[in-house]
Amino acid sequence: MSFEPLQRTVPPLALVDVTKRYESGGGAVTALSHVDFAVESGEVVAVVGPSGSGKSTMLNVLGLLDEPTEGSVELRGETTAGLSEAERTDARRESLGFVFQDFHLLPTLSAVENVRLPTAFLPDDVTDRAHELLELVGLGDRLDHTPDELSGGQKQRVAIARALINEPDVLLADEPTGNLDRDTGTAILEESRRIADEAGVGVVAVTHDDLVTEYADRTVELVDGVLRDV
Amino acid sequence: MSDRRFPALSLATRNLSRQRLRAALAALGIVIGVFAVVTLGLLGNALSVAAQVAAVRRAADGRGTVVPLQSTGGTVRGTGGQSVAQVYGTDNPQALFGNGSGAVPSSHRQGALVGSGLADELDLRPGSTVTVEQNEYRVVGVLPPVEGISPLQPDSAVVLPPGEFASDDVSQVVVRANSPEDARAVASGVRERLNSRQQRVSVFSLTSVLDRISEFFDLLNGFLLAIAGVSLVVAGVSIFNVMLMTVAERRGEIGVLRAVGIHREQVLRTLLVEATLLGVAGGAVGAVLGAATVVVVATRTELPLWAVLQPGNVVVPLGAFAFGVFIALVGGLYPAYRAAWEPPVEALRG
Numbered sequence: 001m002s003f004e005p006l007q008r009t010v011p012p013l014a015l016v017d018v019t020k021r022y023e024s025g026g027g028a029v030t031a032l033s034h035v036d037f038a039v040e041s042g043e044v045v046a047v048v049g050p051s052g053s054g055k056s057t058m059l060n061v062l063g064l065l066d067e068p069t070e071g072s073v074e075l076r077g078e079t080t081a082g083l084s085e086a087e088r089t090d091a092r093r094e095s096l097g098f099v100f101q102d103f104h105l106l107p108t109l110s111a112v113e114n115v116r117l118p119t120a121f122l123p124d125d126v127t128d129r130a131h132e133l134l135e136l137v138g139l140g141d142r143l144d145h146t147p148d149e150l151s152g153g154q155k156q157r158v159a160i161a162r163a164l165i166n167e168p169d170v171l172l173a174d175e176p177t178g179n180l181d182r183d184t185g186t187a188i189l190e191e192s193r194r195i196a197d198e199a200g201v202g203v204v205a206v207t208h209d210d211l212v213t214e215y216a217d218r219t220v221e222l223v224d225g226v227l228r229d230v
Numbered sequence: 231m232s233d234r235r236f237p238a239l240s241l242a243t244r245n246l247s248r249q250r251l252r253a254a255l256a257a258l259g260i261v262i263g264v265f266a267v268v269t270l271g272l273l274g275n276a277l278s279v280a281a282q283v284a285a286v287r288r289a290a291d292g293r294g295t296v297v298p299l300q301s302t303g304g305t306v307r308g309t310g311g312q313s314v315a316q317v318y319g320t321d322n323p324q325a326l327f328g329n330g331s332g333a334v335p336s337s338h339r340q341g342a343l344v345g346s347g348l349a350d351e352l353d354l355r356p357g358s359t360v361t362v363e364q365n366e367y368r369v370v371g372v373l374p375p376v377e378g379i380s381p382l383q384p385d386s387a388v389v390l391p392p393g394e395f396a397s398d399d400v401s402q403v404v405v406r407a408n409s410p411e412d413a414r415a416v417a418s419g420v421r422e423r424l425n426s427r428q429q430r431v432s433v434f435s436l437t438s439v440l441d442r443i444s445e446f447f448d449l450l451n452g453f454l455l456a457i458a459g460v461s462l463v464v465a466g467v468s469i470f471n472v473m474l475m476t477v478a479e480r481r482g483e484i485g486v487l488r489a490v491g492i493h494r495e496q497v498l499r500t501l502l503v504e505a506t507l508l509g510v511a512g513g514a515v516g517a518v519l520g521a522a523t524v525v526v527v528a529t530r531t532e533l534p535l536w537a538v539l540q541p542g543n544v545v546v547p548l549g550a551f552a553f554g555v556f557i558a559l560v561g562g563l564y565p566a567y568r569a570a571w572e573p574p575v576e577a578l579r580g
């Protein structure tokens with residue numbers, strides 16, 4: 001006999017039997033095939049796999065940037081299938097943080113302004129929190145620098161701070177160390193690990209890099225759109 | 231920072247400052263278009279108004295006086311030579327030829343009044359003697375030169391008391407009406423009563439001249455404004471082009487905005503503010519330059535300044551400015567829409 005726990009914890013973000021197909025020219029490409037996946041709060045998951053295996057597709061679907069062909073994406077246990085574009089946009093801003101391989105900072109904005117960017121059209125002033133986050137990632141002395149005055153590692157730290165500005169449930173990172181040297185990459189990963197532990201944020205990081213798996217709680221592998229545990 | 235209150239404006243100004251030369255060139259198109267509309271519009275208005283007012287003023291000076299006029303031609307001799315001239319006979323030269331200055335008498339019983347052009351030509355001034363068809367007259371006055379349009383040509387004429395004419399036949403009756411409307415009414419009244427059965431008099435009304443003037447200037451203005459409008463449309467195309475380039479270059483950035491939770495409408499707004507700012511800057515410069523140019527032209531030429539500075543003319547630069555802003559907004563619409571509505575995954579893939 002086993003007992004159902006009284007309160008089951010709902011994962012902040014999950015894929016339920018997700019399939020993603022692209023119709024292109026000659027035939028259809030199945031980028032994801034019946035993928036079931038969940039990330040828990042405070043957990044770091046590394047997604048590995050060969051090129052073209054569907055890692056970026058999986059992250060885009062998780063991040064509500066792309067919609068699955070079949071199956072559903074669940075945000076705190078609720079399906080996102082019926083959401084309008086505006087509701088998906090709000091959900092991204094409120095619950096998710098993105099970190100990209102090439103940083104994608106706005107070149108005209110200072111570090112603080114880049115961190116504040118997700119809230120730019122909201123009434124509340126988050127400047128103080130932006131300062132705190134930049135201090136947290138070790139850029140307390142670079143607040144007013146523009147991206148071209150920052151190194152690659154510093155840019156990625158600004159991007160991480162931006163991803164955290166709205167206290168997201170999950171941080172989604174597509175090859176966050178892809179454009180960084182090994183030492184800088186290590187520092188960024190330590191940062192992510194610390195954030196996951198301290199803030200209880202779930203982290204899903206796509207990577208080619210063995211290094212990432214060292215800092216991960218678990219690693220999953222995608223091969224031709226099929227996900228399995230490693 | 232104050233730009234938190236207008237995030238679209240703040241993001242837009244920064245993006246414009248990134249490509250200053252390109253932004254300046256796009257705004258220059260609007261400057262030229264608005265400049266063309268303002269200068270051509272103001273000049274057209276001022277010319278039309280100046281011409282009409284010159285004619286109306288002459289028509290409105292009298293108080294609806296009716297002046298019978300005899301006229302014939304004759305040889306006129308003075309100290310400076312001789313000439314064939316128009317000879318008018320009237321007992322009220324003030325009403326027909328005066329300019330309100332009092333130089334022309336309102337009753338005329340003896341002596342001759344000489345038109346300013348003829349006086350110069352024959353070297354006549356008050357007190358000298360003029361010979362009209364063998365009869366000598368003392369010159370009692372020189373008529374002021376005529377401005378504007380008149381059915382009579384007093385500049386090269388001699389005016390004599392009506393008693394000096396061999397016959398009493400009146401060849402013309404000049405009616406000075408109080409307003410162009412009155413003139414029109416009198417003209418049609420005369421036509422109706424005197425010419426209902428047969429053509430007994432021919433009515434030549436100054437208002438028909440006015441109508442022609444304003445018709446002509448309306449046509450001219452319309453034509454000039456159409457040309458200027460085309461240059462503004464071209465400016466709109468260049469804004470369109472610049473905005474397309476801008477959003478193509480910033481595709482990834484716009485994708486990031488969408489990914490981190492900025493709504494499509496907010497991206498659209500930011501891009502439209504960008505295009506509109508080009509129109510506002512270009513339009514303001516163009517309107518000020520255009521108005522200043524027309525004022526300078528007016529002070530350097532015979533175009534009267536008051537015709538340029540009439541209050542009604544304010545709508546020309548304001549309208550041209552608004553049109554320039556509108557054109558820039560329209561030029562930015564499609565590029566902004568296309569960029570804001572692009573799915574973020576595709577924009578981010580680059």
Ligand SMILES: Nc1ncnc2c1ncn2[C@@H]1O[C@H](COP(=O)(O)OP(=O)(O)OP(=O)(O)O)[C@@H](O)[C@H]1O
Nearest residue numbers: 022023024029031050051052053054055056057058
């Ligand atoms: N928009 C698209 N249209 C058509 N096919 C696509 C599209 N996006 C991705 N694919 C295809 O889906 C498959 C998975 O692509 P994805 O980008 O997810 O791979 P990946 O694992 O991230 O590869 P990499 O490690 O090289 O980044 C590939 O075969 C790719 O060609």
Ligand SMILES: [Mg+2]
Nearest residue numbers: 055056057174
């Ligand atoms: Mg990828």
